Amino acid sequence: MSELLEIENLSVRFPLRKSGGAFGAKTYLTAVDSVNFTVKKGETLAIVGESGSGKTTAALAIARLAAGETTGEVRLEGKDILPLSQDDLKAMRRKVQVIFQDPYSSLNPRQRAEDIVREPLDSLTDKTSAEKDVIVDELFAAVGLRPEQKRLFPHQFSGGQRQRIGIARALSTRPEVIICDEPVSALDVAVQAQILNLLRRLQADFGLTYLFISHDLGVVQHMCDSVAVMYMGKIVEHADRISLFANPSHPYTAALLSAVPSVDARRREETKRILIPGDPPDPLNMPPGCRFASRCPVAEARCSQIEPELKPVADGQSVACLLREKG
């Protein structure tokens, strides 16, 4: 089956001015550094990583929403979307929508729920208002909101209901791809389950492809088909769900998994916590070689000289680590 989304050498960098007044050289903070991956239609790819790893920037760049300088190629159904101009961008935005993390700040407090859901239809399509009304009604039912709630304002909804409005808005143009940026991390645990179940149900009903950004590995294990682990702007491991969780290959992935507290007593006994001391390196002054080398428990001397590339190690599993390279 063909890939719906192909990302090639995607980089995002933000220009910064160094101290030194007008003559100071321009420096760049590279948030995403030559990232490659593909997503099949109807699948969910999770991008995981800690704060500052570049996962959100990478996903926003795919929606053409990143503020920095974006280079590389993002092909949606075979067509590169990065060079698109404003008019063509509209057609692309119909196909790529976003669900945001914070349901409190991502809805306009002065708009009624139905207007929020209708807005993408107004700005991106030329449907008649009767058609739009039908679509809005369908979406309210699809995300589990009652018709009489259409006239309410965001403050009259609970956090979970607000996230449902955000989901309905993202669905309104019948997109191919939805970028879910930490869609449940601002919600209460019991409400998280409601939203996660809804997202999976909608994926089956509408044939959606998700790009799922999360730092919660339990949620990722439940939601995704494959996982890309990012560290300091690079993908360090990309694998299908089963391989990644059963057999993490990169030392960073292993450390990340071992850090998750677990209710499963057996897992707690079996997993030995892998400590990664210290902090990530300064992104403005990236060390040569592997970016994880300074914190890696198994690093060798060559790790801080040679930069590893993402290479396949097994069926459906690629890792960027010198120690995992064969031969």
Next chain:
Amino acid sequence: MEPLLKVENLRIELKTRAGVAPVIDNLNFELGRNESISFVGESGCGKSMTALALMGLLPEGIGRIASGKIIFDGEDLTQASESRLRDLRGNEISMIFQEPMTSLNPVYTVGEQIAEVLREHQNLSKPAAHKAAIELLDAVRIPNPQSRVDDYPFQMSGGQRQRVMIAIALACKPKILIADEPTTALDVTVQAQIFDLLRDLREQTGTSIIMITHDMGAVAEMAERMIVMYAGRKAEEGPVQQIIEHARHPYTKGLISCVPHIMADPAFEREELTEITGIVPGLGSFGQDKCLFSERCSMVTDQCLGARPPEVDFPNGQSAACWRAEEV
């Protein structure tokens, strides 16, 4: 032996626009020396209010202790004067707050903020307190404490700031450390480091820990006993592992099964998550004579709507406030 802390029939009322609501409704619990317990529940269930009440920090003019006792080391804190509470706070009982970003003062160095506690409570001189601050930074494993002691909070990462908060909380070797969601704002690897640190410090100093959280995984790692709160009332109490294996309250059961837990060997098929429908009721409906969880419960009967369920004790040390606890 007398427990270190004993809370009896505690009732805390909060003034709202609609009237007075009991945010904590008849709460009883004990905390032993060097014990670690955990309060679990969704937001708005009264976990943080309990912690604030123990610290004597209820919002002034809005919240008050209506009845009940908080007996700490033989002394009833509900009767203690404001100056006595000031003596205890940060000294015998201290607290780590959720947001390491906002709970430090941005215009003082971290060293000054740690030293302040020592000078206030232990009458240390300025140089002595400064020296102690360096030792504390070292104890919470901040690298190079000699120079970091003069850093301002903005120069530190989130995890380091939370370590500074822990250093402040532990400066006077408190008997009780209250940690209110200490790691929710932090990354998992940093969370694991903070948990390790808290465990080690507890071993060294013999401090009792009360941790407030909504993460069952964190509870399983950190606490021996847990208290599940719902709408201001205790839903269930008991040893952690036992409750995880067999909860006796439908709410606890839901809380455990609604979260996708990370598995040792992931299965190919993924079941739908069990949902707890609806949300925590608003303050207005607290305190009614019925089971407040009834509207979200799948096992509800007429009895649940008619009267507040009593706590049922089980021989294994668990107790649950549910009419049908035996069947759960």
